[in-house]
Amino acid sequence: MSLGVSGVLSRIQQLQSQLGLTPLTTDPASAGTVTTKKGPTGDASFASMLTDATGAPVPAIGGGTSGDDVVAAAKKYLGTPYVFGSTNPDKGLDCSGLVQRAYADLGIQLPRNSWQQAKAGEPVAGLAEAKPGDILAFDSPVDHVGIYLGDNKMIAAPKPGDHVKIQKVWETPTQIRRVVTDSASVAAQNMAAVRPAALSGNSALAGVPYGDLFVKAGAKYGVSPKLLAAVAKVESGYNPEAVSKVGARGLMQLMPSTARGLGVDNAFDPEQAIFGGAKLLARNLREFKSVPLALAAYNAGGGAVKKYDGIPPFAETQAYVPKVQKALAALGG
Incomplete structure (x- = not known):
């Protein structure tokens, strides 16, 4: 019926x-x-x-x-x-x-x-x-x-x-x-509808901090929620108050200028940070059409990826990409 x-x-x-x-x-x-x-x-x-x-x-x-x-x-x-x-x-x-x-x-x-x-x-x-x-x-x-x-x-x-x-x-x-x-x-x-497949596909996020926000942001920007969660784990260990030595802030470790460009007023707010990070990752994925290159651009900037036509030869970036990929695999992504 x-x-x-x-x-x-x-x-x-x-x-x-x-x-x-x-x-x-x-x-x-x-x-x-x-x-x-x-x-x-x-x-x-x-x-x-x-x-x-x-x-x-x-x-x-x-x-x-x-x-x-x-x-x-x-x-x-x-x-x-x-x-x-x-x-x-x-x-x-x-x-x-x-x-x-x-x-x-x-x-x-x-x-x-x-x-x-x-x-x-x-x-x-x-x-x-x-x-x-x-x-x-x-x-x-x-x-x-x-x-x-x-x-x-x-x-x-x-x-x-x-x-x-x-x-x-x-x-x-x-x-x-x-x-x-x-x-x-x-x-x-403009309201997002969640289908049953989305629940089963993201069941690994049930025990992840801010899992519901990763699902929401992923649905809005067309990015895997598990990939967003993996980036957050590597960037901040899911700590919304994290600050790096160079001034990156929040769960997704956004630099102040980057945050402003993404429309994020407060990078320490988990929801704003996750949606901003999702927007940035979606942009990188569209431009580079590769998860490793999108991650490299998230870490080192898109300009560096273009300059070296691949993952830049920076020790931090070279280590960052496999770390996120490993975290993604742990989430079943």
């Missing part, structure tokens, strides 16, 4: 309660705003699951992110070859894979398929009203999507034998959807 929308939301609320996460609204009028934030890899999103379970489209709304951010995220994949069915940019991307990946890099999870993405967010009346970052969908039924850049141009992965590129909008879209706005008020609607 189908659970229905209210049944699914009730179950998610129970799971969030067990993890100490912000409760998911069960107001039927708010059901269309549910979205899950997780990384660019993994199983189907909660939004997609809810669509499959109820047959109703589930708009994904991202607050605090602009359309220009979406465009910048998509442009990182220019030149990536078209590979049908792929969501891994190291191998290639198809049209919906590009759209999903660009939004996921910003912490906003969209459904996988183009026809599902054509139901995300809010409708836009026409191309004249479209803004950068909007999703353009084509044909009926929808079989192609791209991201609008403005000036009648879009970025897309067009077809086999081609690659991610900027091109003119060659025909009138059948759907235009706006997933993000610049309004800070929308952020309050």
